[in-house]
Amino acid sequence: MRNNDLTIAVLSGKGGTGKTLVSVNLAALLPDSTYIDCDVEEPDGHLFFKPVFGTSVPVMVKTPQVDENRCTGCHACVDFCKFNALALIGSTLMVFNEICHSCGGCVLVCPRKALSEKERMVGFVREGISRGVQVVTGTMNIGESSGVPIIEAELRIKEKNINNLTFIDCPPGSACLVRKSIQEADYCLLVAEPTVFGAHNLAMVYALVSSLHKRFSLVLNKCLGGEENPSEVFAIEHQIPIVGRIPFDSELGLLNSEAKVVVWESEKYRQLFSSILTTVLREAHHEATGNS
Amino acid sequence: MRQLVILSGKGGTGKTTVASSFIKLATAKTYADCDVDAPNLHLIGSPFPSVKQTDYFSMPKAVINANLCISCAMCRKYCRFGAIVKDKTYKVDAASCEGCGVCAFVCPAKAITMEKTKAGDLLLYSDTDNTVFSTAVLSMGSGATGLLVTQVKKQMKAASGETPLAIIDGSPGIGCPVIASLSGADMVLIVAEPSISGISDMERIIGTAQQFQVRLAVCINKYDTNLLQSSHIESYCRTRRIPFVGKIPFEPMAIKAINQGKYLVDFPCEGAKALADVFAETMDLLQAEVV
Amino acid sequence: MRIAIPVEDISVEGKVCPSFGRAPYFYLYDTEDGHTLFLQNSAAESQGGAGIKAAQLLVDNQVAVVLAPRCGENSAKVLHSANMHIYKTVSSGVSENLALFAQGKLALLDKFHAGFLGHAE
Numbered sequence: 253m254r255n256n257d258l259t260i261a262v263l264s265g266k267g268g269t270g271k272t273l274v275s276v277n278l279a280a281l282l283p284d285s286t287y288i289d290c291d292v293e294e295p296d297g298h299l300f301f302k303p304v305f306g307t308s309v310p311v312m313v314k315t316p317q318v319d320e321n322r323c324t325g326c327h328a329c330v331d332f333c334k335f336n337a338l339a340l341i342g343s344t345l346m347v348f349n350e351i352c353h354s355c356g357g358c359v360l361v362c363p364r365k366a367l368s369e370k371e372r373m374v375g376f377v378r379e380g381i382s383r384g385v386q387v388v389t390g391t392m393n394i395g396e397s398s399g400v401p402i403i404e405a406e407l408r409i410k411e412k413n414i415n416n417l418t419f420i421d422c423p424p425g426s427a428c429l430v431r432k433s434i435q436e437a438d439y440c441l442l443v444a445e446p447t448v449f450g451a452h453n454l455a456m457v458y459a460l461v462s463s464l465h466k467r468f469s470l471v472l473n474k475c476l477g478g479e480e481n482p483s484e485v486f487a488i489e490h491q492i493p494i495v496g497r498i499p500f501d502s503e504l505g506l507l508n509s510e511a512k513v514v515v516w517e518s519e520k521y522r523q524l525f526s527s528i529l530t531t532v533l534r535e536a537h538h539e540a541t542g543n544s
Numbered sequence: 545m546r547q548l549v550i551l552s553g554k555g556g557t558g559k560t561t562v563a564s565s566f567i568k569l570a571t572a573k574t575y576a577d578c579d580v581d582a583p584n585l586h587l588i589g590s591p592f593p594s595v596k597q598t599d600y601f602s603m604p605k606a607v608i609n610a611n612l613c614i615s616c617a618m619c620r621k622y623c624r625f626g627a628i629v630k631d632k633t634y635k636v637d638a639a640s641c642e643g644c645g646v647c648a649f650v651c652p653a654k655a656i657t658m659e660k661t662k663a664g665d666l667l668l669y670s671d672t673d674n675t676v677f678s679t680a681v682l683s684m685g686s687g688a689t690g691l692l693v694t695q696v697k698k699q700m701k702a703a704s705g706e707t708p709l710a711i712i713d714g715s716p717g718i719g720c721p722v723i724a725s726l727s728g729a730d731m732v733l734i735v736a737e738p739s740i741s742g743i744s745d746m747e748r749i750i751g752t753a754q755q756f757q758v759r760l761a762v763c764i765n766k767y768d769t770n771l772l773q774s775s776h777i778e779s780y781c782r783t784r785r786i787p788f789v790g791k792i793p794f795e796p797m798a799i800k801a802i803n804q805g806k807y808l809v810d811f812p813c814e815g816a817k818a819l820a821d822v823f824a825e826t827m828d829l830l831q832a833e834v835v
Numbered sequence: 836m837r838i839a840i841p842v843e844d845i846s847v848e849g850k851v852c853p854s855f856g857r858a859p860y861f862y863l864y865d866t867e868d869g870h871t872l873f874l875q876n877s878a879a880e881s882q883g884g885a886g887i888k889a890a891q892l893l894v895d896n897q898v899a900v901v902l903a904p905r906c907g908e909n910s911a912k913v914l915h916s917a918n919m920h921i922y923k924t925v926s927s928g929v930s931e932n933l934a935l936f937a938q939g940k941l942a943l944l945d946k947f948h949a950g951f952l953g954h955a956e
Contacts, residue, residue, distance in 0.1 A: 266582050267716045268556005272741065293717040294554050294748060296741035330891060334603065334645050336884025339891045339913040346916060348909050351884045355624055355644030394751045397690070397720040424555045424716045425581030427687030431639060447802045449560065449584045456582060463684055482803065502769070509739030509770040603882050643882075691882050727948070757948070 258536060259410065259418040261437035263461075265453035267424035270443045270473035270498065273508055275421040276300045277515045277525045278532070283384030286418040288406050290433035292375060292390040292399035297421050299511045303380030303387040311390070311405045312371035313354045318345040322366035329358035329367060350397060375402040379409065383516070386416065399423070403432045410436075426456045434461070439536040440468035442492070444483035446475055451482035458490060469493040469535050471528060474500040493535055496528035545574070545701070546830055547710045549729040553749030555582070555716035557737040558765035561798055561808055563713035564588040565819045568807040570827070574710040576700045577679040578693045578725045580664070585713050586679060587805055592669035600680055600695060602663035603643030606636045612655035619647035619656060639685035664692065668699050676703040690724030697728065709830075718752040726752075731759045731830050733789070738764055738773035746777065750786065760786055761829055763822045767791035787829055790822035838864045838936065839898040840929055841889075845873045850927045855906045856886030862929055863896065866937075886910035893919070902932050908947040 262275040279287035289297040325343040337352040359367040375392040390402040423429040444454040514521040552559045577585035620628035627640035648656040663686035669677040678700035714725045736746040767774040781788040795815025801808040809816045841858030852858035861874040878888035890913035922941040924932045
């Protein structure tokens, strides 16, 4: 079974559960894999990989601008804008960029064709290589409201490299940014920690991936021996396959906090994540053939 | 009423543990959980006797009337959000629809209307001693937005009466919901994690709060998991004159407390002591006159 | 000259509203002929950009002066572009603030909170 063209999205709902730990280290195991950081508000993966980046590609969105010679101050654009991003003083149109959703509606409704669009930058995407892993990082500019355009730009890069095993490091939460990140994923890998909060958030991402008819399995992180794991209980109750258990380990925690790729630092962790990767790939391919 | 908002940039730093501990220490009568993508605050403490539910409506979303639709696909051509899908007939994917109204405008058959959509439930819990707790639960497919955060806070303020302090547990990230939670804040307490990625995240949330000129303070949680990075955070704050209100050690009791739905400060432990000190420092700063 | 004040309800004895963009009404007072009127603020129920929409409403109603306790950057931009002056109210009483303004005792509002992507309180 080839791993070409398999895209696995790693998500957890809650932040700090280990999405980046898992996605970075699984991608790092094989040369020729791709890692895409879709947490564009707080990107971290590049801090671990430390790739040599190529040029930054700006991500642009459209914003309206007015030809004052054509504008008659009729107000049609102001009245149309559902986001209240426009204001008209006489025939001077003011545009509030950070509120504008770039829908293009104002341009369409203007009876005098006085509006056109220019582009403005909301973030940037960088690509680089680190020990054979293609690292794609998207960063949203501080003060912007939505990371969606940056995620879309990153995923367009992925479309050009369809022969790589790809891991998508998803943003926290379970709403529109996450949906965007997992939309084209072939498979989802959920990560959960052993607390009531963790189980609660696992339930939310479980509902999300189920509603999108994605195939998925679960990695339990920060596992403590002996105590009951609420996330494991949830997984068993809902028949979610568990593909790995990462122990709560202060050495692992320290390496991680020093932004080290643990599978490159120690054989112990290389083996731990290799066995998780083998199981995930087996699950992903197994379900694929089962459904074909 | 002073509003203290607790943020972290990245999740998992212990924001909710800090927020819940502060609520207990302050015997705060007014608090809110604005992290509606992953609300957790309601899992701590004893349940409230009463709750008031209100429907939360997001932007009106486009709806295509299949009887009037002539399948010309103009809507799909003009929609910039990929929200028009074809499944025998043309339909709007509400989760992707941003409510801009362009499709309704371009439709030659006038088959599209903008309709109010329920996107979740606003919940206001209250107790006989006038404690109020405001939060929300999102419907599947809906996202946390600035508007929802604003509604959660508005609901809290309307019910709060004459309390001196409101504590708000914010969302991770630096986007719209976080920016909305900064509005009206008297102070933001950032809970930082001592790791390289944690520091990068902390810098971005600080940058965001500073752009909106909100008073800031920083504390470190689980500081002893990496003493080197902890010291980096302290020097970062010192150099930029950002008030540093203390550090909390990694506390094994925290998981137990969370899993039992209890406040960490009710357990006699190092973490609880440190939290109490951070709380005292934060309150001093908050009550100090704004220059 | 027309003066506008964001208010909580339709009453001259009413209170000044702490929010500009989401005030339920604006009280308008014309200093030349003494006419008064209460404008319903359609911006109050907006999803976002309420301050901008409220400011647009005042521009469209030829207001020259705004008396308010606070105001966002975006609203201020719109109001200033229309050559309006914004003064800071000192109490919650509508008539009190009008009287103080007439006596030249109100200061210009010069600190505007940053636009919260249209979600300011």
